[in-house]
Amino acid sequence: MAHHHHAKGAEFGPFTFLNPTSRRYPLSWKPPGEDSSSEGTPGKSNDLPKPVEPSTKKNDELRAEEVQRLYRTRDNRKGRHAIVVAPTVEKGKYLTPPSTSTVKETLKGIWRMFSTYPYWDVSYLVAIIFTFGSVIWCINAFFVWLPLQDPSTEFPGEIANAGGITAFIGATIFEFGSILLMIEAVNENRSDCFGWALEEVLEENGLIRLTPDGCTHHHKNKKNLVGKGKAVEGKPSLGVNMSRGRPASKSASTWTWFPSWDELRTHYFKEVGFLACLAQMIGATIFWISGFTALPPIYDRLTTVAAQNGAYWAPQVIGGTGFIISGTLFMLETQQKWYLPAPKVLGWHIGVWNLIGGIGFTLCGALGFGAANSGCVYQGSLATFWGSWCFLIGSAIQWFEALDKHPVDIEEGGGRISDTQPVA
Numbered sequence: 001m002a003h004h005h006h007a008k009g010a011e012f013g014p015f016t017f018l019n020p021t022s023r024r025y026p027l028s029w030k031p032p033g034e035d036s037s038s039e040g041t042p043g044k045s046n047d048l049p050k051p052v053e054p055s056t057k058k059n060d061e062l063r064a065e066e067v068q069r070l071y072r073t074r075d076n077r078k079g080r081h082a083i084v085v086a087p088t089v090e091k092g093k094y095l096t097p098p099s100t101s102t103v104k105e106t107l108k109g110i111w112r113m114f115s116t117y118p119y120w121d122v123s124y125l126v127a128i129i130f131t132f133g134s135v136i137w138c139i140n141a142f143f144v145w146l147p148l149q150d151p152s153t154e155f156p157g158e159i160a161n162a163g164g165i166t167a168f169i170g171a172t173i174f175e176f177g178s179i180l181l182m183i184e185a186v187n188e189n190r191s192d193c194f195g196w197a198l199e200e201v202l203e204e205n206g207l208i209r210l211t212p213d214g215c216t217h218h219h220k221n222k223k224n225l226v227g228k229g230k231a232v233e234g235k236p237s238l239g240v241n242m243s244r245g246r247p248a249s250k251s252a253s254t255w256t257w258f259p260s261w262d263e264l265r266t267h268y269f270k271e272v273g274f275l276a277c278l279a280q281m282i283g284a285t286i287f288w289i290s291g292f293t294a295l296p297p298i299y300d301r302l303t304t305v306a307a308q309n310g311a312y313w314a315p316q317v318i319g320g321t322g323f324i325i326s327g328t329l330f331m332l333e334t335q336q337k338w339y340l341p342a343p344k345v346l347g348w349h350i351g352v353w354n355l356i357g358g359i360g361f362t363l364c365g366a367l368g369f370g371a372a373n374s375g376c377v378y379q380g381s382l383a384t385f386w387g388s389w390c391f392l393i394g395s396a397i398q399w400f401e402a403l404d405k406h407p408v409d410i411e412e413g414g415g416r417i418s419d420t421q422p423v424a
Helices: 073-078 104-113 122-149 159-186 259-268 271-291 305-335 346-368 372-403
Strands: 004-005 022-030 048-051 060-074 082-087 092-096 195-200 207-212 408-410
Touching: 060 073, 073 159, 073 271, 073 305, 082 092, 104 372, 122 159, 122 372, 159 271, 271 305, 271 346, 305 346, 346 372
Parallel strands: 048 195, 082 408, 092 207
Antiparallel strands: 004 022, 022 060, 060 082, 060 092, 195 207
């Protein structure tokens, strides 16, 4: 039986004063009898390859000379397990699934969005809730913008009543989604989870097949939303710390509403993803005030400009700024450096679209201060329109991402996988 271990890999992150957001761990194996000691890195998996009955290579499987695990903090929150493989036309050491970036696999992923409903997966719920909220905001945008663009389409009470009520519903849904996003962040998997099973193919000595299996994230546990992961025989306990300096606590394996101050100070405040979720929740909470004051009975009582500016427009600007900060941090979390875009990563696109959406919502509030000017009113309503659609695009990508638990990226051009290659 072959043995394997994960050697210590390279770490990346957009900010040197915060924790790394991505790491690479080469997956290596040695024949029996050779030293198979591990360096004890977080990338280590305790499973030895299991012998399987001889089977021919599946049509879509790839032969690979090298496999690397891509650990990303965003993926860890979402229960995803990314690998990058260097395919070879020769024998190779590994059999891996095909690239998940092809048109065929992407279409399968889109079909998965409409055919699977893992309601117990908090990451899936977050994506669905934000998608639904974004649809409500798109409807709201039609109510407030279309009558200005084409007055003949307006019906009585469209802007004040229909627009106000849908704004309240949309803001409430965003607030609920942001709370779940925070719960997801503080219930990240504390134990190492490789998420792939290694099987030795008996018909070819030393050939190892990688298959998606063995995940210990809470996302697969149908008995709870977050908290305990699905127990896997032979896996380390769920209380094992993932990163250096992280405090051990019972929250490593059970549900937690909010971490302790010690955990916040020593770990979470140094996590880009947690700071993004925090900015999102604070922004959504303040933004909800403008959704509440948008309700017709309340807005009608805001009779002075000062009252409208303070209770309606200002929360939009402050809340929208929170969305901008959140989208920026979510985008940067996926990058190896703060100045290097990562367009090959789904999470990067989610951050970008949410950032643009946040700009639209903030502009709407900022232009509202000039409500006496018809041009400001029109552009503010239009900003809500395109901002809502940006949020919808970002949420749809997040929906796709939440169901794509085992992404496989292909190293182009052959040769060894470079540590400087953008994390895919």
